[in-house]
Amino acid sequence: MQSSGLSLLSAEGEFVVRPAHATDDPGTLPPQDTVFVTLKARAQPAAARAIASLLAPGGVAVFANNGIPWWWNHRGDGDAAPVGKLPLLDPEGALWSHVGPRRAIGCVVYSANEVVRPGVVRHAANNQWLLGEPDGRLSPRLQEIVAVLRAAQVRAEAVTDLRARIWAKLLRNAPLNSLCALTRLPVDQLALEPGLQGLLEQVIDEIAAIAAADGVDLSDRATAAKAAPRLGAAVDGSAAPSIRPSMLQDALQGRAMEVEAILGQVQQFARERGVATPVLDLLVPLVRGLDRAARR
Numbered sequence: 001m002q003s004s005g006l007s008l009l010s011a012e013g014e015f016v017v018r019p020a021h022a023t024d025d026p027g028t029l030p031p032q033d034t035v036f037v038t039l040k041a042r043a044q045p046a047a048a049r050a051i052a053s054l055l056a057p058g059g060v061a062v063f064a065n066n067g068i069p070w071w072w073n074h075r076g077d078g079d080a081a082p083v084g085k086l087p088l089l090d091p092e093g094a095l096w097s098h099v100g101p102r103r104a105i106g107c108v109v110y111s112a113n114e115v116v117r118p119g120v121v122r123h124a125a126n127n128q129w130l131l132g133e134p135d136g137r138l139s140p141r142l143q144e145i146v147a148v149l150r151a152a153q154v155r156a157e158a159v160t161d162l163r164a165r166i167w168a169k170l171l172r173n174a175p176l177n178s179l180c181a182l183t184r185l186p187v188d189q190l191a192l193e194p195g196l197q198g199l200l201e202q203v204i205d206e207i208a209a210i211a212a213a214d215g216v217d218l219s220d221r222a223t224a225a226k227a228a229p230r231l232g233a234a235v236d237g238s239a240a241p242s243i244r245p246s247m248l249q250d251a252l253q254g255r256a257m258e259v260e261a262i263l264g265q266v267q268q269f270a271r272e273r274g275v276a277t278p279v280l281d282l283l284v285p286l287v288r289g290l291d292r293a294a295r296r
């Protein structure tokens with residue numbers, strides 16, 4: 001990025017941006033009003049101090065992530081309660097104590113991408129970014145950030161029901177990311193194997209049942225996710241190119257996987273709410289094992 005900028009390759013065209021600053025040392029940057037965190041969930045706790053030190057007074061960190069975010073239990077009633085922290089996602093509470101959920105904004109991303117070489121990203125499908133406050137308010141800071149993104153041609157939207165949107169995206173990520181990582185198949189080839197299609201549908205039903213226990217009705221979306229699994233994250237109806245979900249990309253490169261954000265914490269919620277999840281119960285240890293092997 002320092003030498004050649006950041007390139008985006010896409011069917012809609014290609015462009016190169018030259019960032020004003022590109023550094024691996026956030027300490028060299030001045031305080032920021034907004035920090036976009038696009039780290040995998042697993043990398044966030046170790047970066048908590050660096051993220052916090054980048055924030056100007058009144059600054060906010062936007063966490064653009066798949067799965068359950070670390071701030072999930074913050075609903076606007078104080079951030080000191082230890083019960084708020086989710087140990088599977090924030091084991092030492094570093095995100096909770098250094099960044100703090102009051103300085104977090106969540107973001108659900110429908111945009112399939114892969115880094116093909118350093119500084120070069122291939123964009124496969126979709127461009128929808130749903131941003132929301134943990135307490136569901138349509139705050140001025142939320143609206144300002146969405147306006148900045150929209151001015152940059154990013155299809156961003158401020159939402160007041162982010163947790164429901166997170167559940168809806170999990171209908172795709174829990175089955176697709178895990179089954180693609182375990183089989184090494186891209187999304188468009190999963191449906192060619194009848195047994196995999198069946199598993200995928202069962203995971204979708206389990207996610208919908210856990211969401212229902214959390215007060216979120218995903219029946220229609222679950223039906224749609226089963227009907228068009230080959231579309232992956234496609235929300236615009238366009239034909240899906242071959243998509244390798246981020247967890248498959250991690251598996252192929254021997255990187256840590258987002259097991260807990262996409263599967264483990266979801267299973268934990270199911271247990272707390274008494275929802276039976278036989279397929280998730282099988283997938284969680286399998287993907288944890290895959291993750292362990294990939295990182296050896």
Ligand SMILES: NC(=O)C1=CN([C@@H]2O[C@H](COP(=O)(O)OP(=O)(O)OC[C@H]3O[C@@H](n4cnc5c(N)ncnc54)[C@H](OP(=O)(O)O)[C@@H]3O)[C@@H](O)[C@H]2O)C=CC1
Pocket residue numbers: 038039040041043046047064065066109110111112113114115245246258
């Ligand atoms: N890829 C996709 O299509 C989609 C991804 N998502 C979600 O978006 C989030 C980000 O995923 P994705 O973009 O695929 O992830 P990637 O792994 O492609 O990118 C993460 C980046 O973080 C960098 N990084 C890791 N640790 C640090 C650190 N301590 N400080 C600074 N940079 C660091 C990595 O650098 P390096 O490469 O040098 O290690 C890498 O460039 C995830 O939650 C994912 O689930 C959501 C929708 C679609």
Ligand SMILES: CC(C)(CO)C(=O)C(=O)O
Pocket residue numbers: 066111112113172173176177232233243244245246247
């Ligand atoms: C596969 C995709 C694009 C949507 O399911 C995704 O969110 C990911 O790669 O993690």
